[in-house]
Amino acid sequence: MNDHDRRTLRVALLAAAALVAWALFVTLVLPVFIRHAHQGTLPAVFSDLLPRRGHLPLEHYLARVQRTGAVVFALAALGALALVAATRPGVQQFLTRRFPAASAAPPTGRRGLLVTAVIVVVVGGHLFEIVTGTEHWPFSHYGMFSGLAPRDVSSRLSLYGVTDSGDVSLNVPAYFAPLDDQRIRGSIKKLRRRPDAEAAVEYVLRDAGARYERLRLSGVHHGPRILAIKLVEASWTQHHQIENRDQPDAIRVLHEVRLVEGGAPTR
Amino acid sequence: MSTVVEHWRAFWFAPARPTNLAIWRIVFYGTTLLFYGGEDVAAWATVPEVFWHPIRLFGVVHLVVLPESTLHLLSVVWAVALAASCVGLFTRASTIVAFVIGLYLIGLPHNFGKVHHGDALTVFMLGILACSRCGDGWSIDRLVALVRRPTLAQGPRSSGEYTWPLRLGCVLITLVFLGAGTSKLRQSGLRWITSDNMANMLVNHHYSHHPPVRWSLALAPHRWLTSGIAAMTVLLETAAPLALFSRWLRVVLIPSLFLMQVGIWLLMGILFRDFLVMYLVWVPWDRLGDWIVGRWAGRPTYAVLYDGSCGLCRRTMAVVRALDPLRRVAIHDVHGDWPEVARRYPHLSQETCMAEMHVVAPSGRITLGFDGYRALAWTLPAAWLVLPLLYLPGVRWVGRRVYARVAARRACSIAEHRAWAPAATPEATGEPAARR
Numbered sequence: 001m002n003d004h005d006r007r008t009l010r011v012a013l014l015a016a017a018a019l020v021a022w023a024l025f026v027t028l029v030l031p032v033f034i035r036h037a038h039q040g041t042l043p044a045v046f047s048d049l050l051p052r053r054g055h056l057p058l059e060h061y062l063a064r065v066q067r068t069g070a071v072v073f074a075l076a077a078l079g080a081l082a083l084v085a086a087t088r089p090g091v092q093q094f095l096t097r098r099f100p101a102a103s104a105a106p107p108t109g110r111r112g113l114l115v116t117a118v119i120v121v122v123v124g125g126h127l128f129e130i131v132t133g134t135e136h137w138p139f140s141h142y143g144m145f146s147g148l149a150p151r152d153v154s155s156r157l158s159l160y161g162v163t164d165s166g167d168v169s170l171n172v173p174a175y176f177a178p179l180d181d182q183r184i185r186g187s188i189k190k191l192r193r194r195p196d197a198e199a200a201v202e203y204v205l206r207d208a209g210a211r212y213e214r215l216r217l218s219g220v221h222h223g224p225r226i227l228a229i230k231l232v233e234a235s236w237t238q239h240h241q242i243e244n245r246d247q248p249d250a251i252r253v254l255h256e257v258r259l260v261e262g263g264a265p266t267r
Numbered sequence: 268m269s270t271v272v273e274h275w276r277a278f279w280f281a282p283a284r285p286t287n288l289a290i291w292r293i294v295f296y297g298t299t300l301l302f303y304g305g306e307d308v309a310a311w312a313t314v315p316e317v318f319w320h321p322i323r324l325f326g327v328v329h330l331v332v333l334p335e336s337t338l339h340l341l342s343v344v345w346a347v348a349l350a351a352s353c354v355g356l357f358t359r360a361s362t363i364v365a366f367v368i369g370l371y372l373i374g375l376p377h378n379f380g381k382v383h384h385g386d387a388l389t390v391f392m393l394g395i396l397a398c399s400r401c402g403d404g405w406s407i408d409r410l411v412a413l414v415r416r417p418t419l420a421q422g423p424r425s426s427g428e429y430t431w432p433l434r435l436g437c438v439l440i441t442l443v444f445l446g447a448g449t450s451k452l453r454q455s456g457l458r459w460i461t462s463d464n465m466a467n468m469l470v471n472h473h474y475s476h477h478p479p480v481r482w483s484l485a486l487a488p489h490r491w492l493t494s495g496i497a498a499m500t501v502l503l504e505t506a507a508p509l510a511l512f513s514r515w516l517r518v519v520l521i522p523s524l525f526l527m528q529v530g531i532w533l534l535m536g537i538l539f540r541d542f543l544v545m546y547l548v549w550v551p552w553d554r555l556g557d558w559i560v561g562r563w564a565g566r567p568t569y570a571v572l573y574d575g576s577c578g579l580c581r582r583t584m585a586v587v588r589a590l591d592p593l594r595r596v597a598i599h600d601v602h603g604d605w606p607e608v609a610r611r612y613p614h615l616s617q618e619t620c621m622a623e624m625h626v627v628a629p630s631g632r633i634t635l636g637f638d639g640y641r642a643l644a645w646t647l648p649a650a651w652l653v654l655p656l657l658y659l660p661g662v663r664w665v666g667r668r669v670y671a672r673v674a675a676r677r678a679c680s681i682a683e684h685r686a687w688a689p690a691a692t693p694e695a696t697g698e699p700a701a702r703r
Contacts, residue, residue, distance in 0.1 A: 071453055086271070095274050098512065104273070105427035106280040118398050119279065119435055122391060126442040130449055137322045137377050138387035142443055143450035148458060149467035153474050171475070178310040179318065179379060186380030187318045200317055207315050241484060242473045 008087045015080030022076065026069030034061050064133075072131050153236040157185045158248075159208065161226030162256075169246060170229070174221040175212050184208055188231060205229050205257040213259060231255040279434055280427025285404030286553040288429045289355070291436075292401040295392055296353035296365070298544045304346045308372050309339040311379070318379045325378050330371065332378075341368055352396070355406020366397035389541045391439055392548075399432040410586050417578075417585035434511075436548035441507040443542075444524060448504030460501060465493040469534055476536030483534035503527060521549050560594055567629030568597050569646050571639070572608060574621045575600030577677050590647045601625075623674060636674070637666035 001009075037046045038058045047053060050061055085091045107115050128134075129141040159170040159181060173180040184204065191200040209229035215221055234248035312335035319332070333341070345368040351361035370393070373386050402408045403423045451459045458464065469483035486492055503523055510517040525546050532538045571587065573580045584598050599608045601620040608620070612627065619625075626639035634642045641657045644650035656662065 067453055071449060104276040104280045105282045105425075106276045107428055114398060115431060118395065119431065122395070122435060123438060123442065126439070126446065130442070130446040133450065133453065135382065137324060137374065137382050137384070138390045140384045140387060140446065141450050142384060142446040143454065144384070144447075145468065146447070146450035146454040146459070148455050148462060148464045149471055151463065151467050153471050156475070178307065178376065179314060183318070183376075183380035187320065188380075190320055190380065191317065203315070203317050207317075236474055238467065238470055240470060240487060242470065245474055 004087065004089055008084060011087050012080075012084045015083060019073065019076060019080060022069070022073060026065065026073070030065050030069070031062055034058070034065060068132055071133070075127075075131060152238050153234075155233050155235060157188060157254075158232050158234045159184060159205075160230040160232055161209075161212065161224070162228040162230060163224045163226055165224075167230065168224060168226075170208075170212065170223070170226075172221065172223065175215065175223055176208055177211075177215060177220060179208070179211070201231065201255055202257055205231055205255055206259070209257060209259045226259065228256055228258040230257075276427075279431045281430050282425035282427055283429045284425050284553050285400075285423050285429045286556060287433055287551065288399065288401050289404035289406065290552040291433060291548055292355065292358075292396060293353055293405065294544070294547050295396065296349050299365075299369075299389060299393070299541075300346060300349040300353060302540060303369075303373070304349070306342070308342045308375065309335045311375055312338050314379060320380060321378045322374070322382060324374060330374075332375070338372075341372060344368060345372055352401075355402045355408050358402025358406055358408050362393075362397040362399075362401065366393040369393045385539055386541050388439060388443065388545050392436060392545070395432050395435050400426075400428045401432065403429070410589060413585040413589055414582045417581045433548055436545065437511060438508075440524075440542075440545055440548070441511060444504040444507035448501050448507070451501055452505070460494055460497040463490065463493070465497040465500075466490060469493065472535040472537075478532075478534060478536035480533050486534070500527060517549070521546065556592060560592070563593050563595065566595070568595050569629065569643060570597045570599060570611075570627040571643065572599050572601050572612070572615070572620045572625040572627070574602050574624075575604070576602040579673070579677050580624070587643065587647070590649045592648065593646075595646045596643065623670075637663065637670040640666075640670075 033042075033046075034050070035058060036042045037050055038053060038061060040047050040053075050056075086095070106112060125136075125139040129136065129139045133141050133143065135141065135143075160167045161170050170176075171181045175181070176184060188201055188204055191197055191204060194200055206229075209226065212221075212223065212226060212229070216223055216225065231254045233252045233254055235250045236244060237249050312332055314332075321330075324330075332338075345365065348361045348365040348368065351357055352365050370390055373390050377383065455464070466487040469487045472478060473481075473484065486496075503520065506516075507520060507524060510520040525543070528539045528543060571584065573584055575581060587596060588598060599611075601608050601617055605617050608615070609617070615625065615633075623635045624639050626634045626642045628634070628642060641663075644654045644657055657666070
């Protein structure tokens with residue numbers, strides 16, 4: 001066994017020990033900690049680490065920690081592999097060829113600190129989000145479309161306008177500018193969790209309807225005149241040629257607000 | 268450990284010319300201005316407070332929706348800062364202003380019910396460029412510096428300062444894809460690939476979005492095809508960071524990811540507008556430039572004959588040199604290098620060359636003064652923008668007079684200069700008397 005092999009073995013053993021320690025920590029120590037934090041037997045600073053503790057069961061947090069722990073383990077294992085590989089002469093030669101260290105010209109002094117801080121914050125922030133699966137705009141783990149898409153579109157909140165000739169879908173961004181259908185639905189979803197949900201949602205719909213009419217009259221969009229605005233829960237059975245795109249199979253009206261001319265809410 | 272640090276430094280700070288960073292600055296700020304310049308951000312002030320659900324950044328810093336007039340003013344200042352950053356005018360200040368206002372204005376809509384991530388990279392890039400030295404090349408600041416100190420005409424030296432911002436942009440792009448790939452595997456596992464997930468996604472998006480074509484409806488019934496697309500998506504996304512280390516993988520992965528995002532737009536109606544521009548951060552513009560210059564090499568060039576004893580002329584020539592990336596202009600100093608000029612152009616006299624700038628076209632046609640500048644504008648790409656203006660009626664008349672006036676004042680200063688600087692006299696430079 002030469003020097004390189006000995007160094008590789010040493011790094012591999014250290015990495016393996018760190019991975020095992022992490023696995024034990026996640027499976028044995030963390031669940032106990034979370035159980036106590038959930039029960040509120042730990043100081044408040046630890047219990048506060050579990051957002052909406054009163055509404056969500058313990059299993060939710062345990063599952064989340066297990067998932068995050070697994071991701072950290074997988075990424076750490078990849079990192080360990082890379083570290084072990086980096087001890088091999090062939091890999092070192094490759095790296096030296098790709099990134100000739102001698103020619104590097106890093107900034108020094110305060111400037112060097114600033115640049116290093118920018119790199120560490122931007123890269124570290126993203127890695128943190130990826131590992132923990134959290135969102136702190138502009139950082140993100142980019143989890144959109146990561147869930148499994150159901151066969152049928154079910155229970156989607158939608159806005160409809162009531163016109164003289166029937167109901168029309170209001171899924172057009174220009175209708176509520178600068179808001180759009182998605183933002184209004186997102187706001188409504190959040191507001192429906194509030195104690196005064198009924199009044200808040202009605203207020204939102206009244207504003208959306210007034211905004212629609214105001215933009216229509218000022219020529220920003222050319223939608224039909226609406227007399228009322230409806231919040232509905234719509235469901236579609238998937239048709240491969242989407243013949244039923246504009247006709248949901250089931251519609252449940254959650255709210256309906258009749259529009260009064262000049263009755264736009266103010267900020 | 269020291270080896271790891273060395274490789275870290277080599278990765279981020281390998282010396283490079285300022286060209287790539289400068290071109291990226293122009294492209295990035297130009298497109299950002301194009302995408303966001305026309306947005307009516309002031310309208311957010313009219314949205315009722317009930318819609319306000321602040322994201323963490325706005326909540327922690329207690330940022331609020333500013334009044335309509337202030338938002339309008341901010342958007343104007345931001346547009347000016349973006350434009351100034353694009354052309355490299357007061358670059359340090361304008362990029363910082365563009366970042367600070369951009370962070371607020373781009374972040375503002377995310378506080379109203381829905382957080383999108385399509386613009387996050389734009390915010391990061393605004394911040395990265397604000398901390399970089401992106402104004403060192405291809406900028407008005409550079410031209411101003413050249414006018415002040417013509418000795419800078421050699422251009423900035425290669426430095427790691429021109430590498431790290433672009434590398435960070437590339438790393439960011441790969442992290443976005445790594446995040447997207449690992450999120451899919453973490454949340455859904457291999458079922459994201461093996462189930463009918465992709466087929467459902469392709470069809471369901473027609474119920475909520477407006478894809479430009481209906482191809483996804485034709486693809487969806489073919490389960491093996493949709494699973495193949497899903498597998499390829501996860502593979503490309505999780506493998507994206509490898510593009511940072513291997514040139515061959517970069518050539519395969521980055522265009523594939525670009526096409527994947529174009530495919531998402533075509534099949535699902537989701538357009539990653541800002542992101543698609545970000546791919547240009549990978550382009551080695553300097554090598555592309557070298558290749559183009561190589562293609563031009565050997566073609567006939569314009570010759571400019573100027574008075575090197577005149578400070579104004581030296582500064583002007585430094586600017587011309589900076590505006591000539593294709594190396595199509597050969598500049599000759601008729602004061603300091605007259606024997607060589609006389610050998611090349613024996614029919615010209617030093618006296619006339621000293622009195623007015625001469626531009627010799629590849630055809631041999633000679634133009635003087637303002638007309639010379641107009642001839643040069645045809646061969647300097649940066650001057651093509653103003654070329655039509657130079658041919659407007661009356662511009663030539665005004666231009667000739669302005670040139671004559673400036674040349675007359677220049678002649679006075681030369682006379683003064685020669686009065687106290689004997690080294691600049693023709694005798695001292697050893698020029699042949701017959702040529703004078």
